[in-house]
Amino acid sequence: MRRFGSWHHPVPALLAGTSPGAVLRHDIRALATPLPVFHQGRVALLGDAAHAMTPNLGQGGCQAIEDAVVLAHLTAPGADVPAALAAYSGMRVPRATAIARRSWQLGRLSAWTSRPAVALRTGLFSLAGLLGSASRAGRPRTCRERRAEGRRGLDGRHMGVRQR
Ligand SMILES: Cc1cc2nc3c(=O)[nH]c(=O)nc-3n(C[C@H](O)[C@H](O)[C@H](O)COP(=O)(O)OP(=O)(O)OC[C@H]3O[C@@H](n4cnc5c(N)ncnc54)[C@H](O)[C@@H]3O)c2cc1C
Known part of the structure; x- marks a missing residue:
C-alpha cells in the first residue's frame, strides 16, 4: 500500500483485499x-x-x-552433434546476450526514483512511443505482409539461423 496505494483503480482495492500471508515473494536472479x-x-x-x-x-x-x-533445426537426424551444438552457440549467444543486456539496462532505467530522472524517463518513453507510431504510420499491413512476417519468424531469420 505504501508504494502502490495511490495508483489508479482497482489497484488500491486489490491490495486492500489481499491478506499479507497470500503475497508471494520471489527474488529475481539473472546471470x-x-x-x-x-x-x-x-x-x-x-x-x-x-x-x-x-x-x-x-x-x-x-x-x-x-x-x-x-x-531442433541444427540437430536434425544425421547431424554431427558436437558441430551442430557449436553452431547453436555461435548463432544464439550473440542474440540472447544482447537481449539480456538490453533487459538489464531497461531494468536499471525503471529503478530511477529521483524526480528529474523520472521526468527524463517519462519523456524518453513518450518519445520512443511517438517515434514508434510514426515509423509504423502509413504502412498498411496486408495479409501478404503478415504471412511474410510469420514465415520470417518460423524460418528463424530473427533467431540466428542461417538460411540455406
Ligand atoms: C516476473 C517475471 C516475468 C516474466 N515475464 C516474461 C514474459 O513476459 N515473457 C517471456 O518470454 N518471459 C518472461 N519471463 C521469463 C520466463 O519466465 C523464463 O525465461 C522462462 O520460464 C525460462 O524457461 P526455462 O524452461 O529455461 O526455465 P524454467 O521455466 O525455470 O524451467 C525449468 C524447470 O526445470 C525444473 N527443474 C529445476 N531443477 C530441476 C531438477 N534438478 N530436476 C528436474 N527438474 C528441475 C524447474 O522446476 C522448472 O520447472 C518472466 C520471468 C519473471 C521472473
Whole structure:
C-alpha cells in the first residue's frame, strides 16, 4: 500500500483485499556475466540455464523458445552433434546476450526514483512511443505482409539461423 496505494483503480482495492500471508515473494536472479558459449561437447544449455535475464523486456521465455527452434533445426537426424551444438552457440549467444543486456539496462532505467530522472524517463518513453507510431504510420499491413512476417519468424531469420 505504501508504494502502490495511490495508483489508479482497482489497484488500491486489490491490495486492500489481499491478506499479507497470500503475497508471494520471489527474488529475481539473472546471470551477471554472460556465458561465452551455450554448449560443451555433446551437451547444450538453453533457456534460463543459458541466459537467465531480468524480466524487463519480457524476453526470457521467448529466447528459450528461439533456442529450442534453432537447436531442433541444427540437430536434425544425421547431424554431427558436437558441430551442430557449436553452431547453436555461435548463432544464439550473440542474440540472447544482447537481449539480456538490453533487459538489464531497461531494468536499471525503471529503478530511477529521483524526480528529474523520472521526468527524463517519462519523456524518453513518450518519445520512443511517438517515434514508434510514426515509423509504423502509413504502412498498411496486408495479409501478404503478415504471412511474410510469420514465415520470417518460423524460418528463424530473427533467431540466428542461417538460411540455406
Ligand atoms: C516476473 C517475471 C516475468 C516474466 N515475464 C516474461 C514474459 O513476459 N515473457 C517471456 O518470454 N518471459 C518472461 N519471463 C521469463 C520466463 O519466465 C523464463 O525465461 C522462462 O520460464 C525460462 O524457461 P526455462 O524452461 O529455461 O526455465 P524454467 O521455466 O525455470 O524451467 C525449468 C524447470 O526445470 C525444473 N527443474 C529445476 N531443477 C530441476 C531438477 N534438478 N530436476 C528436474 N527438474 C528441475 C524447474 O522446476 C522448472 O520447472 C518472466 C520471468 C519473471 C521472473
